[in-house]
Amino acid sequence: MSRQPDLAQRIVARFVPDATNVLDRRTRNAYGLLSSLSCIVLNVLLCFVKGVAGMLAGSVSIVADALNNLSDASSNVVSLLGFKLASRPADEQHPYGHGRYEYLAGVVVAVLVVAVGLQLARQSVEKILAPSPTEFGWLSAAALLLSIAVKAWMARFNHRLGARIDSTVLEATSQDSRNDVITTSAVLLAALVSALTEVDLDGWAGLGVSAFIMVSGIGLLRDTIDPLMGNTPSEELVARVHAKIVGYPGVLGAHDLLIHDYGPGHRFASAHVEMAADTSVRASHHVLDRIEDDLLREEGLRTVLHCDPIDVHNGPNDLRNWVEGRLGEIDGNLSVHDVTYVPQSRENGSQLVRLDCWRPDGLEVSDDELRRHIEDIVHERHPGATVQITIDTGFISPAE
Incomplete structure (x- = not known):
């Protein structure tokens, strides 16, 4: 029996033309548009529902959670703009395209997450220092349970979209939604404890939520800056x-x-x-x-x-294997390539050997020491030869 497509698959099929062509900038823009608009609508709805419930209950943690949803909606707008700008074709000023706008959007989203965490922390500390009564009821519980369910779906939805198009922005959005599931659950638990024991944990719950949001935002910021730095x-x-x-x-x-x-x-x-x-x-x-x-x-x-x-018949290939084998005594990851042997150079009439050496990160031997060692190895085969050595670092795949 064939498996029926789930809701996320049906949404993608309905709103993303040519959904499998994920390398095309128009397809990526369509995925970004779908994610952003869906999240904006849902976050604004959750903000309204929890905001009303929080104000009626006099709960700073529920109101803080509602403001977090409003911040999420702002982040979704930034993501939408990022995808739109990233889809622009290359031009004279940007010959490699505008794809890094998507990474910049991720940075802005992360900064907004941290800013919301700081604001929530301030409000929670005020509630701890100046407690006010909290009236937790069924309306508050229903609003929080609705938020948990919606945010869990949003986390899964954005994770699937992000994995399909390899998007750090959508993965950040998914992570933010997962955080919201945890923080809203904490708010609900604190409210239940307060209602059953008359111990007011509202301010402390808000403080815990804000700390979690800030730590998450800092992590997102690090993850989105890395591609911009050329990781x-x-x-x-x-x-x-x-x-x-x-x-x-x-x-x-x-x-x-x-x-x-x-x-x-x-x-x-x-x-x-x-x-x-x-x-x-x-x-x-x-x-x-x-x-x-x-x-x-x-x-x-x-x-x-x-x-x-x-x-491949003689000379340089044998010399390369000879040098590389001897360098293994220092570090097995050292390798050489572009080995050229000239029996009589035009420069001074002597033998000439040119080669590049790739050195791994963390090698304790300095470049000058490495050059001298390579010269000694070459001179065992070709005494008196002039040796010209280029040290390569930073390449992600050494010679084999």
């Missing part, structure tokens, strides 16, 4: 791209892989691809073109590949 891509993506490059016929290896993130759907990559030196330029170019096309189609990566010719 390392996921290990899964790096491994997948590297494996795809080296999997093509004629490719001997790949190194210096860099992936630049200019926003969802706006990722660029570059890498050096090692191929046999006796392969024709036309044949090598054809293979690299195929790799670039496939990475664009399958991963959404606009890639530029550089061909490194490798002499």
Whole structure:
């Protein structure tokens, strides 16, 4: 028996044309529009219902929870603007597109979350210092239970949308909704305890809610700033791209892989691809073109590949393995590439060896010490040779 689509799937099918083409900026904008408008309507509704219930009960924690929903609606407006601006095509001033607007929207959402937490903390402290009677009744309980149910659905809905289009903004929205489920549950529990024991926990509950919101907001802020700062891509993506490059016929290896993130759907990559030196330029170019096309189609990566010719018969390839094997005595992650051996250079008539060395983060040996060590290793094979060494750092995929 076929499985019937759930509510979220039916909503997506109704409002998102071409829903599976998640790399297209128009599709991403449609997902963002759907999420933002749905959340704005629901958050405004919850704010009204809990606001009325909180004022009738004289509960600062319920009113604070209602204001939190109003803040969420403001965050949803920011998210909507972020998706709209991010969907704009590249122009002369922004050749890599406007995708990072989505990340900026996430930063603003996180800041708003922290600001709401601070405001709630102030109101809660005032309630603790100057207690006022709280009349908790069925209306308050119903409003809080409704909020928990709606927020739980919103968290799941936005998580699914965010996972489908790989959106930090929607994931932040989902996390905020999950936080609201926890905080509203805490408010409900405190209200029940207060009603049953006549111990007024309203202000303390509001203070706990505000602390939770602020901690969550700071976490969201960190997560949304990371992409703007150029954080390392996921290990899964790096491994997948590297494996795809080296999997093509004629490719001997790949190194210096860099992936630049200019926003969802706006990722660029570059890498050096090692191929046999006796392969024709036309044949090598054809293979690299195929790799670039496939990475664009399958991963959404606009890639530029550089061909490194490798002499597979003698000389440089043996020297590379020799140097790399000896460097393993220092650190097994050290690797070399772009090894060139010139028996008689034009510069001074002596032997010349050029190579790049990739060093991992945290290596205690300095660059100068590493260069001297490599020179000593090369001179064991080629005494008196001039050795030119480039130290690579920061690349996300070393040579193999």
